[in-house]
Amino acid sequence: SHALTMVEVAFPVLSAMTYTGKATSTIVSAWLRNPDGKEKLTDASDLKDITNVNPDETFTQKRSEITRDPEGSDIYYQGTTSKDTPVTEKITYLLDGKEVSPKEIAGKSGKVKIRFDYTNNEKTKASIAGKEEEINVPFIVVSGMVLGDNFTNVDVTNGKVISNGAGNMVVGIAMPGLKDSLNIKEEDLSDNISIPDYVEVTADAEDFELDMTMSIVSSSSSLNVDGAF
Numbered sequence: 001s002h003a004l005t006m007v008e009v010a011f012p013v014l015s016a017m018t019y020t021g022k023a024t025s026t027i028v029s030a031w032l033r034n035p036d037g038k039e040k041l042t043d044a045s046d047l048k049d050i051t052n053v054n055p056d057e058t059f060t061q062k063r064s065e066i067t068r069d070p071e072g073s074d075i076y077y078q079g080t081t082s083k084d085t086p087v088t089e090k091i092t093y094l095l096d097g098k099e100v101s102p103k104e105i106a107g108k109s110g111k112v113k114i115r116f117d118y119t120n121n122e123k124t125k126a127s128i129a130g131k132e133e134e135i136n137v138p139f140i141v142v143s144g145m146v147l148g149d150n151f152t153n154v155d156v157t158n159g160k161v162i163s164n165g166a167g168n169m170v171v172g173i174a175m176p177g178l179k180d181s182l183n184i185k186e187e188d189l190s191d192n193i194s195i196p197d198y199v200e201v202t203a204d205a206e207d208f209e210l211d212m213t214m215s216i217v218s219s220s221s222s223l224n225v226d227g228a229f
Helices: 178-181
Strands: 004-006 008-010 013-017 022-034 042-044 048-053 061-062 065-068 076-080 086-093 098-100 111-118 125-127 131-136 140-148 151-157 158-162 167-174 199-207 213-218
Touching: 008 013, 061 213, 086 140, 086 213, 111 167, 131 178, 140 151, 140 199, 151 158
Parallel strands: none
Antiparallel strands: 004 042, 008 022, 013 022, 022 076, 042 065, 048 076, 061 065, 086 098, 086 111, 111 199, 125 131, 140 167, 140 213, 151 199, 158 167, 167 199
16 A cells, blocks of 8 residues: 555556466556646555666665655656455356367467456445445446457457458456445346446367467446447
């Protein structure tokens, strides 16, 4: 967690993961802004291996506190953390209906299924009907991958497939934890309303090979997902 004094801050998080979605390393980028021209900016950070991204602006680091040097401007720094990201994901692979490991599915042919399940790890308190409740912080997750011409009949649950004839770009969207926060079940929703909490890709594969997949998690309403479903 980060405690701030008279600053605005943004925290992009880059997490490298295995083929099953387990994080192997996580880098957090912090941007300390000073819109009001305050003389002192202080940030309490629990990040490790902190480095200055912009050496033109300097800061002093003492224990878990970062203070901008006098006459400085905005500060950009990065550090590592072993904590869970706000949203974690698990990737499961099936070949002809049987769950297999990434190593087992590599180079195989058949009907494949790749499923992304997301867990919302962030809680916040909110007043609901006059009572304070703990709910999940609302996040939107966008996961994407590119499938080459060795994949055909590509379909995705809770997403879209865009094909250019030489390959397929798959994009899926989920809102993990939102149904729990609203205390509703899937059967409570009408046919034209969906609150997805997973993404599932199916395809016929020849010599299965999968390059990098990427997931973006945002709590910002500026993330435009119009027409995604």
